[in-house]
Amino acid sequence: MAGHLVALETLEQADSPESIYDQWSDDYDQNLMEHYQYIAPKIAVDAFCEFQQPSQSSIIDYGCGTGIVGELLAKRGYHHIDGMDISQGMLDQARPKMENGQSVYQKLIKADLTQTIETPDEHYEGMICVGSFANGHLQPWHLDEMLRTIRMDGPVVLFMNEQFYLKDNFPGYFEHLGKQRKWELIRQQRHNYMEALERPGWLVVARRC
Ligand SMILES: C[S@@+](CC[C@H](N)C(=O)[O-])C[C@H]1O[C@@H](n2cnc3c(N)ncnc32)[C@H](O)[C@@H]1O
Numbered sequence: 001m002a003g004h005l006v007a008l009e010t011l012e013q014a015d016s017p018e019s020i021y022d023q024w025s026d027d028y029d030q031n032l033m034e035h036y037q038y039i040a041p042k043i044a045v046d047a048f049c050e051f052q053q054p055s056q057s058s059i060i061d062y063g064c065g066t067g068i069v070g071e072l073l074a075k076r077g078y079h080h081i082d083g084m085d086i087s088q089g090m091l092d093q094a095r096p097k098m099e100n101g102q103s104v105y106q107k108l109i110k111a112d113l114t115q116t117i118e119t120p121d122e123h124y125e126g127m128i129c130v131g132s133f134a135n136g137h138l139q140p141w142h143l144d145e146m147l148r149t150i151r152m153d154g155p156v157v158l159f160m161n162e163q164f165y166l167k168d169n170f171p172g173y174f175e176h177l178g179k180q181r182k183w184e185l186i187r188q189q190r191h192n193y194m195e196a197l198e199r200p201g202w203l204v205v206a207r208r209c
Pocket of ligand 1: 017018021040041062063064065066067068069084085086087090111112113114129130131132136137138
């Protein structure tokens with residue numbers, strides 16, 4: 001397993017993942033896609049597309065990294081995608097990505113998603129977040145601030161590693177969000193998220209209330 005993956009799995013909550021991703025950014029795509037056949041972005045984008053949102057919908061990709069999710073969304077016809085991430089190195093890899101002569105992302109914003117997000121309420125029509133809820137990354141309660149930026153009925157699709165999903169009781173927090181009428185949980189599904197490495201994860205599909 002690559003050193004960066006080991007470093008991430010031993011990250012403590014008090015540590016910032018920013019420098020690990022800055023250092024990994026150059027070979028992140030090759031490492032994950034070619035060596036491990038990382039399929040979480042495809043699973044999440046397929047789930048997002050089930051909502052059949054109009055192609056002009058504005059979408060936020062939280063923890064967009066190098067833009068693998070954005071590329072897949074653009075291939076499915078979405079061209080109003082913004083991305084936010086804490087790592088400048090990862091954002092620099094996402095910036096040049098193009099689909100049909102157009103940049104995949106309209107805006108790429110460097111932001112720490114554990115803090116207040118500088119986006120108005122209900123600004124986006126849908127959100128997707130793949131691989132960013134984990135130890136030393138985002139915790140369940142950071143979802144509140146993300147959901148604030150999504151319009152009523154907007155699709156919300158997450159994908160996360162099972163280890164943190166269980167350890168940090170994400171299912172309990174999802175239920176709490178449902179009780180607070182912040183979202184309606186539609187389904188949670190277990191999937192391995194790398195084809196060449198045993199890595200169970202969870203797809204979470206919801207709709208903003
Ligand atoms: C495993 S990568 C996933 C990237 C991309 N979504 C993908 O599937 O390839 C996790 C991403 O979350 C970002 N991240 C972690 N903690 C963050 C935070 N507090 N605020 C914003 N982004 C964060 C990292 O910089 C990294 O790009």
